[in-house]
Amino acid sequence: MDALERELRQHRLWTLKPEFARFRVYDELLENEFRAPAEQAVRMARAVRGMVSFAAASSPFYTALFKRLALTAGDIEEPGDLARLPTLTKHDLLESASELLVPRLPPGEKLHKATKSSGTTGRPVAVMHTVNSTVMFGLLRQRTARWHxxxxxxxxxxxxxxxxxxxxxxxxxxxxxxxxxxxxxxxxxxxxxxxxxxxxxxxxxxxxxxxxxxxxxxxxxxxxxxxxxxxxxxxxxxxxxxxxxxxxxxxxxxxxxxxxxxxxxxxxPVHMSYGLNEIGKVATRCKAGRYHVNTEQCLVQIVRDDGSPCAPGEVGRVLVTGLNNAAMPLIRYDTGDLAEAVDGPCPCGRTLPSFGDIAGRYRSYAGLPAGSRERVRAVRVAIEAYPPDGLTFLRRYQLHQDLQDRYMLRLRTVSPVPDAFRRHVLKAWEPVLGSPPSPLAIVEVDEIAAAPSGKLIDFLSDFHTDWSLALRPTAQAPVPAGT
Ligand SMILES: [Zn+2]
Missing domain, CATH: 3.40.50 (Rossmann fold)
Structure with a gap:
C-alpha cells in the first residue's frame, strides 16, 4: 500500500457531520500533503510573495523596514529572498507590537483575538489573529490527529x-x-x-x-x-x-x-507536533521522525546565527513566517528553538517541506558558563535511563545552577532517596565535572514550583535572573538528604 492510500484509509475514519458533509477543506489538506515537490515550491513562493507585499504595504513596521533597507516587496520573489530581511525577535515583538499591527484589514478579513505566550522572559507576548488565521489553527488539528x-x-x-x-x-x-x-x-x-x-x-x-x-x-x-x-x-x-x-x-x-x-x-508511540501561539500549528512530526511544515499556515527556515540557511544535517535557529494572519504579519520570526535542517524526500512519502528533530531552545543556555548544556543533559539522561522500578521514591526533579556554577539536583520525594540512585547520578556527572570543577549536590525539597505558564521546568539557572526570581522553590532551605 502506498503512502497516499494509507493516508486515505486514516482519513476515512473521519466522518463529517451531515451539515458539513460538503465541506472539502479537510480533503484539500490531505491533497496538499502529496503534491509534487516542484508544485509545493511554486505554491510556497506565491504565498510568500503575497504575504510580503501585503505586509510591506499595510503593516507600519514592515513599511518602515522596507524603506530603511531600500527594498520593495518585488525584491522578495521566493523564500530564499527573505534572507534580505532581518529576523524578528521576541524582543522586537514586545517592543513593536503596535507597529506590527495592521491598522486596516483587507476586505473579507476580520479580527478575532489575541494569543499570548509567556516566552522565556516571563513577559507575555501578544499577537493579534484574524478569524481566518484562527480557523486554520483549528482545521490543522485534523491533519495532526490523522498523522498520529x-x-x-x-x-x-x-x-x-x-x-x-x-x-x-x-x-x-x-x-x-x-x-x-x-x-x-x-x-x-x-x-x-x-x-x-x-x-x-x-x-x-x-x-x-x-x-x-x-x-x-x-x-x-x-x-x-x-x-x-x-x-x-x-x-x-x-x-x-x-x-x-x-x-x-x-x-x-x-x-x-x-x-x-x-x-x-x-x-x-509518543507523537509530537510543534506549534506557536504567535503563528499557529507550525509542523507535525511524521513516523519517519521529521517535522513537516503546515504550509497552509507558515514557512519554516532553519538558519545559522548570521541568518544564512543551514546545510542539511546542520542544527540552526527555527525562523517562521506566518502566511495567513493579516492582522499582524510576522516575517522571519525567531522562535528561540533549534532544529536540524534536512533535505531530500521523506520516507513517509509526504512532500510538505520538513525539518529534523527539535534540539531544544538555545535561549536556555545563552549566557551560561561553558559546559552547562552538557551537564543538564547528563542529569536528564541519567534520570530518564534509570530503571522505572527504582524511581518510586521520586515525584518531581529540577536541576538548579547558581552564579558560582555549582549545581543542585532538587528532588521532591515520597520516600528516602536510595543510595544507588545518588551513585548513578553522580557517576553520570563525572565526565561533565569540568575544570575548575562544577560540583553537584543532591537534595530533597518539599515542593518544586512550575513556571507561571504551567510548564514544568527541569532546569533553572541563576544566570537567568528573570526565571530564578519567578520560580524560586517554596522551600527556601532545602534539607540535605543524608550524605
Ligand atoms: Zn515524513
Whole structure:
C-alpha cells in the first residue's frame, strides 16, 4: 500500500457531520500533503510573495523596514529572498507590537483575538489573529490527529495550563483537582463525529491526575512530555492507565532518551507536533521522525546565527513566517528553538517541506558558563535511563545552577532517596565535572514550583535572573538528604 492510500484509509475514519458533509477543506489538506515537490515550491513562493507585499504595504513596521533597507516587496520573489530581511525577535515583538499591527484589514478579513505566550522572559507576548488565521489553527488539528493515526471515535484527554483547557459552559475555568468533559472532541467535534474529550489543569497534583486518568480511561492524552514522565513517577514507574493507546507531546522538548523511556514504559508511540501561539500549528512530526511544515499556515527556515540557511544535517535557529494572519504579519520570526535542517524526500512519502528533530531552545543556555548544556543533559539522561522500578521514591526533579556554577539536583520525594540512585547520578556527572570543577549536590525539597505558564521546568539557572526570581522553590532551605 502506498503512502497516499494509507493516508486515505486514516482519513476515512473521519466522518463529517451531515451539515458539513460538503465541506472539502479537510480533503484539500490531505491533497496538499502529496503534491509534487516542484508544485509545493511554486505554491510556497506565491504565498510568500503575497504575504510580503501585503505586509510591506499595510503593516507600519514592515513599511518602515522596507524603506530603511531600500527594498520593495518585488525584491522578495521566493523564500530564499527573505534572507534580505532581518529576523524578528521576541524582543522586537514586545517592543513593536503596535507597529506590527495592521491598522486596516483587507476586505473579507476580520479580527478575532489575541494569543499570548509567556516566552522565556516571563513577559507575555501578544499577537493579534484574524478569524481566518484562527480557523486554520483549528482545521490543522485534523491533519495532526490523522498523522498520529488517532481514531476520532475514541476518547481523549488534554492536560494543559488552566487557561488553555476548554471552559465550562458558563465560561469559568476549572480548579486544580477537577476535570472537564465534553461529549465530543474540542473543536474537531464541531465538524466530525467523535468520542468524548476531557481536560485537567496541568497544575493539578500528579497523584490526582493519575486518579482522574484511571477513572476516565482515555485512549489518548495530550500534554507536555515532562508530564508523561511525572505520571510514571506518580504511579510507581508504571503506565498510569492501561487504556492509553497513544500519547501526544506539545511544546518543543522531547529528548531522544525521554522518548525512549516513555515509549518503553507506556508501550505506545509518543507523537509530537510543534506549534506557536504567535503563528499557529507550525509542523507535525511524521513516523519517519521529521517535522513537516503546515504550509497552509507558515514557512519554516532553519538558519545559522548570521541568518544564512543551514546545510542539511546542520542544527540552526527555527525562523517562521506566518502566511495567513493579516492582522499582524510576522516575517522571519525567531522562535528561540533549534532544529536540524534536512533535505531530500521523506520516507513517509509526504512532500510538505520538513525539518529534523527539535534540539531544544538555545535561549536556555545563552549566557551560561561553558559546559552547562552538557551537564543538564547528563542529569536528564541519567534520570530518564534509570530503571522505572527504582524511581518510586521520586515525584518531581529540577536541576538548579547558581552564579558560582555549582549545581543542585532538587528532588521532591515520597520516600528516602536510595543510595544507588545518588551513585548513578553522580557517576553520570563525572565526565561533565569540568575544570575548575562544577560540583553537584543532591537534595530533597518539599515542593518544586512550575513556571507561571504551567510548564514544568527541569532546569533553572541563576544566570537567568528573570526565571530564578519567578520560580524560586517554596522551600527556601532545602534539607540535605543524608550524605
Ligand atoms: Zn515524513
Amino acid at each position: 493515526e488517532l481514531d476520532p471515535m475514541q476518547s481523549r484527554i488534554d492536560v494543559r495550563p488552566r487557561f488553555d483547557i476548554f471552559r465550562r459552559p458558563d465560561g469559568s475555568t476549572i480548579a486544580d483537582g477537577e476535570y472537564t468533559s465534553l461529549p465530543q472532541w474540542h473543536y474537531l467535534g464541531l465538524h466530525f463525529h467523535t468520542g468524548p474529550e476531557y481536560g485537567i489543569n496541568v497544575s493539578t497534583p500528579m497523584e490526582r491526575q493519575v486518579e482522574i486518568l484511571q477513572r476516565l480511561r482515555p485512549a489518548y492524552a495530550t500534554s507536555f512530555p515532562g508530564v508523561f514522565e511525572e505520571w510514571l513517577l506518580a504511579n510507581s514507574g508504571r503506565k498510569p492507565v492501561d487504556s492509553l493507546q497513544a500519547i501526544i507531546g506539545i511544546g518543543a522538548q522531547l529528548t531522544p532518551s525521554l522518548r525512549a523511556r516513555l515509549e518503553a514504559s507506556y508501550g505506545t
